[in-house]
Amino acid sequence: DQQVKQNSPSLSVQEGRISILNCDYTNSMFDYFLWYKKYPAEGPTFLISISSIKDKNEDGRFTVFLNKSAKHLSLHIVPSQPGDSAVYFCAASALSGQNFVFGPGTRLSVLP
Amino acid sequence: EPEVTQTPSHQVTQMGQEVILRCVPISNHLYFYWYRQILGQKVEFLVSFYNNEISEKSEIFDDQFSVERPDGSNFTLKIRSTKLEDSAMYFCASSEFAGRMDSPLHFGNGTRLTVT
Numbered sequence: 291d292q293q294v295k296q297n298s299p300s301l302s303v304q305e306g307r308i309s310i311l312n313c314d315y316t317n318s319m320f321d322y323f324l325w326y327k328k329y330p331a332e333g334p335t336f337l338i339s340i341s342s343i344k345d346k347n348e349d350g351r352f353t354v355f356l357n358k359s360a361k362h363l364s365l366h367i368v369p370s371q372p373g374d375s376a377v378y379f380c381a382a383s384a385l386s387g388q389n390f391v392f393g394p395g396t397r398l399s400v401l402p
Numbered sequence: 403e404p405e406v407t408q409t410p411s412h413q414v415t416q417m418g419q420e421v422i423l424r425c426v427p428i429s430n431h432l433y434f435y436w437y438r439q440i441l442g443q444k445v446e447f448l449v450s451f452y453n454n455e456i457s458e459k460s461e462i463f464d465d466q467f468s469v470e471r472p473d474g475s476n477f478t479l480k481i482r483s484t485k486l487e488d489s490a491m492y493f494c495a496s497s498e499f500a501g502r503m504d505s506p507l508h509f510g511n512g513t514r515l516t517v518t
Contacts, residue, residue: 324506324507326509331511331512332511332512333406333408333493333495333509333510333511333512334445334493334509335509336506336507336508339506379444379445381445389447389450389458389460390435390447390507391447392437392444392445392446392447393444394443394444395444395445
């Protein structure tokens with residue numbers, strides 16, 4: 291039972307363009323969402339989060355959008371840089387809980 | 403910036419042996435977690451720990467697994483009798499609070515466990 295889905299296993303984008311990574315979830319109890327970036331041989335690094343009371347959160351080049359009715363969120367990276375090449379994980383939790391459920395990840399390749 | 407540190411970075415063990423994976427969470431954090439990632443698969447929650455007790459655990463975290471905070475700084479995951487399918491990257495994480503927007507999980511770089 292995949293509660294958090296990232297249907298694109300990989301994505302390639304030209305440097306300077308926008309990267310859009312998508313995430314869907316099935317559990318309506320989820321109300322807290324995070325994006326993590328992971329380089330090879332390193333642990334996941336927190337990028338940005340959003341709670342269900344908001345539909346957008348922005349931090350520099352990274353913006354997360356949440357569509358609660360569609361149970362969908364997306365991470366926009368503008369402009370994309372080669373250093374953004376990594377695996378991106380969407381994770382979700384109910385605020386009342388401690389267990390973060392991770393999606394399978396999307397490997398982003400930013401081409402120079 | 404404070405980090406979560408994990409040792410060893412790579413552990414090779416024979417099937418049936420006990421292993422202990424070690425983690426030093428960020429010092430002012432109160433919540434501790436273990437996750438694992440089998441090669442090519444998703445990151446899976448194992449267990450969360452707060453106030454010297456397990457708070458939540460997944461189906462993966464069966465009787466072969468245990469966690470402990472033996473002192474004020476270390477957080478350990480023990481696998482009593484390893485199986486081939488326990489081979490994975492094990493990530494320790496910590497957070498200051500649970501379920502708060504301003505308190506995300508901070509992960510260590512992982513321990514790669516190989517069971518032969």
